[in-house]
Amino acid sequence: MHDKPDEPVERLIEEFLTxxxxxxxxxxxxxxxxxxxxxxxGLIAAADGTTPLPLDRLPVSALSPRVxxxxxxxxxxxxxxxxxxxAWSTWNSFFTFLVAEGVVPGNPMPAVGRPRxxxxxxxxxxxxxxxxxxxxxxxxxxGRQRDPxxxxxxxxxxxxxxxxxxxxxxxxxxxxxxxxxAGERRVDVAGKGGRPRTVPIEAGVDRVLADYxxxxxxxxxxxxxxxxxxLLVDRHGxxxxxxxxxxxxxxxxxxxGIGDRVPRGARLHALRHxxxxxxxxxxxxxxxxxxxxxxxxxxxxxxxxxxxxGQQRAAVASNRTNRALAGLVGQREAR
Numbered sequence: 006m007h008d009k010p011d012e013p014v015e016r017l018i019e020e021f022l023t024x025x026x027x028x029x030x031x032x033x034x035x036x037x038x039x040x041x042x043x044x045x046x047g048l049i050a051a052a053d054g055t056t057p058l059p060l061d062r063l064p065v066s067a068l069s070p071r072v073x074x075x076x077x078x079x080x081x082x083x084x085x086x087x088x089x090x091x092a093w094s095t096w097n098s099f100f101t102f103l104v105a106e107g108v109v110p111g112n113p114m115p116a117v118g119r120p121r122x123x124x125x126x127x128x129x130x131x132x133x134x135x136x137x138x139x140x141x142x143x144x145x146x147x148g149r150q151r152d153p154x155x156x157x158x159x160x161x162x163x164x165x166x167x168x169x170x171x172x173x174x175x176x177x178x179x180x181x182x183x184x185x186x187a188g189e190r191r192v193d194v195a196g197k198g199g200r201p202r203t204v205p206i207e208a209g210v211d212r213v214l215a216d217y218x219x220x221x222x223x224x225x226x227x228x229x230x231x232x233x234x235x236l237l238v239d240r241h242g243x244x245x246x247x248x249x250x251x252x253x254x255x256x257x258x259x260x261x262g263i264g265d266r267v268p269r270g271a272r273l274h275a276l277r278h279x280x281x282x283x284x285x286x287x288x289x290x291x292x293x294x295x296x297x298x299x300x301x302x303x304x305x306x307x308x309x310x311x312x313x314x315g316q317q318r319a320a321v322a323s324n325r326t327n328r329a330l331a332g333l334v335g336q337r338e339a340r
Contacts, residue, residue: 015060041092070116086120128268142261160217165276181232196299
């Protein structure tokens, strides 16, 4: 419990960032926290239009709901909704920390409005047969590769395209994560936010994973596939890391010649989006998609249904009979 309710905001920001560091956020995330906190605090310090008060002299007691609303109004004016939403969340976490530490009696952020940010739209691979072309190309050994390992590459693509796993979830898999009896095989996933889920896998994926583990035994020995070993490894038998996995998927796109069909900014995530979009196209409900993808809210899953509905409407609109009917109606109205 702090005994100085008027501690300077600058010092408390540093305490908050130190506390967040134990969660191992990326340097980019920590930098964003610091930037959002310092920028809004600077607006508060300069609110009277005179010489700004140094942050090391701005007391935490000055952060009232009225002051925070005014500061966020000024912060929001030149910025996109997503940036304002992110800063609001950072300040909300900051005040939650201060309340827990006994520095302030309550969190003023619920009194500060925040914009609604539209849910990101799905970015699946473009082209009706693109996933099948990708799998077929990667299953073949490429003589141009220095150390081809098609079994491993195919296993990665199968888990992303047929189980919808995120990059972090793929890296967290262990050999024992693939479990269950024949006909009831599944992948046990450590999902986003610590939420575990189970994704059923069909015989084709199970066979691909079995072939991959057999090839790994031949390369590195039986000890390399112990139950607690990482499921995905690099060509040296070491756990596959973020950069290595991203490079692997990029190289698969190049080998298949489909780079122009991968949405900008999606890369590996395009495989997960393809999985979800095909679920929606084949009639899965938003609740089923939510469970399989590990979404925290139904709204995220609903976007796949809405996109699919739009695609279906566009397909119907392209029907020549519809165009002929529209022309016929137009002629009658012109009489």
